[in-house]
Amino acid sequence: MGKKVTTMTTPRFWRVKNKAGENEPAEMFLYGEITHEKWFDDDVTAKAFAEDLAALNGCDLKLRINSPGGDVFAAQAIYNQLKDYKGRVTAQVDGLAASAATIITCAGDTVIMPENALFMIHNPLTWAVGNADEMRKTADNLDIVRDTIVSVYLSRTKGKVTEDELKDMMDAETWLTADEAVKYGFADSVTDERIENRINGNLLIMNSISCDLSKFRHGEKARAIFESFNKPKKEAKKTMENKETLGLLQKIADKLGIGEKNEPAKDNTAVKNAVKAERERIINLEAMLTGDSVIDAIINAAKEAGQTADDIKAYIDAVNKAKESETVNNAAVEAMSNIIKDNIESGAAKVTATAPTVDEKQAAIDEIVNIANGK
Template sequence: MTIGSKMPKNSRKTGKNMPVKAYNMAILDDDSAEINMYGDVLMEAPRDYWTGERINGMYIAADEFLEDLEQIKDKSNITVYINSGGGDLYAGLAIYNRLKELNGHITTVNDGLAASAASLIFQAGDTRKMNKASNIMAHGVAGFLFGYYNLNDLNNMVKQFEAGNEAVVNVYAERMGVTYEEAQDFINGETWKTGQAAVDIGLADEVIETEEEDAEGLLDSLINKVSSVYGRQNSAVPAGVPQVANIKKDGGKKVKTTDELREAYPELVAQIEQEAADKGKMEGRKAERERIKGIEDIAGGVLDKALLNDAKFGEQPMSAAELSLSVMRQQASIGADMLNALEKDAKNSGADNVKSNPKNAEDDDPDKEDEEEKENEIKDLVNIVNGTKKGAF
């Protein structure tokens, strides 16, 4: 059962302003619950100025969070996973105080970042766990000023900042096991700590070790993989696969490697491997059907039936895309052969040895030839006359 879960991707199509929350609460069993907090911390959800509707976004609204918390507050074990850059101081303090007053055991886990107000929420855990690759950041109260202020306004603001810092220091001092003065020095500026460094100064209780897993971690991982084959939740395990809790209850020994797991529980490992192998076969058959169907869809455009048959059932079967590429290459090769044959025929025809005649077409005009002949006769007569005149002198 989940509480405050995120809106499904297609829910926007309904036209309703369904809330998207940056946290998720899940009831695991009768005694346990889990909270995932990923987003900025605000006192209340922001709303559209004109319509008054809630604006969706990645923020943890304290008013909504505390209302949803009522549904799991009686659980004996609550694990809170945090990845947040912080936000509103008093929203963070409200969530911190409410978590701290619950009767069950609270475990807070820093998944990536617990900064500012989120670092306060992290301190609410009876057990506070840091990952080796997670950061915690603490600092004093800060605010944004915009507008005009008189001296009294500024003095009042200073008092508010001092009160806020006092609340923050009280939280850190209590959880770190140090004096108020020591914790006060801690929030001067910003203090960043990673993994073991946060444990060393009392901001966390332990670092999560991931290098080795015990039997529960290994079995959980394997069972989850098999469960995912069937599209089930982690709590639903295929028939015949025993729950981890049952194995441990029956006196199962701890193992730290998959080989030791195989030796300790050979039947379980064999069943899990068989389930995975059967799933692989099913996926393989599905992929093969899809491949053949893709080829059938383009078969009408493939003239070379031998190529088509090889694509389906040959020693190197093809996908529809690979077959299409082969057909294109084949057509390109045929076109190149045709061009080469045409070029060869042209050379063999002797057309290259035919010389062009530079004489102008107008030189063959018979009328022009007659005119030129007449002009030559006139020139001859003129020369005769001129010659006679020259002889008279």
């Protein structure tokens, strides 16, 4: 009997979805880690990928990528196949394009990213065993591989970033948001779509695909960006609350007749303080009433004009002093009092002449108190 041969296949990290309609592009999902495994018949995944790509017969392709990276040689082979493909390729990052997955992403004629997707580039990595000469040779080989990756990136970014800048970014293991990826030319546009993501320990899970951040030198950068994804909503809410507060304070300022004299405050404490200060101003002025027609007239004018007790104290003292003098007749006192009163009412003492009446101001204060209390 002849020897029985068993063929083993390796699960692929991609799958193809035929186009639903005549004018729709085919879809290829490249999810998970990029591998370069062999079958027993010496096939490799890059060859299988080429066969699946050829089966699409050059129709437009939407390549959906969500991968933490993997084998750089497999990624380079797939990149070259996609660049040679006759149909138009749109690459969409469905969550994460990191490491070797960025090479494949760069093959897209157009690259789009949801607003909370991530893009990460770094230097190629490998394991090495051997003596010093062998280790140096491995390092030299890694430099060559890095140069091929840089060449891919330069072709995609089209002058938005220099070769030296790219190498610096790769040295630093750079994690980019969708907006930053567009800025550097790795992507063309950002959609308002938001993909599902979460962090569980060291696992960054984006659109059901997990990425172990502990495998990277600076996984904490990805964590920081991930946490920032939720900040825009909080900032928008805070901005809205500030606008509502400023609108309320402007209404209070209008009611009190102070217009643009006061800068709008930033919280409801200012509302309460404004109400309290206005009540105290009225109370302090009314405490100065004596029953004297002249003095009371000055006080009432001050109440209407927005003056405080301190503002008119000197005037009232002058009236009282004039009345105590035997050399000044009542007509002179009356005339001086009228001048003082006119001075207050006219705005000559830096008071707004169009301030509301006492009754109007009191009604406004009551309304402000109700507003502040949420009534």
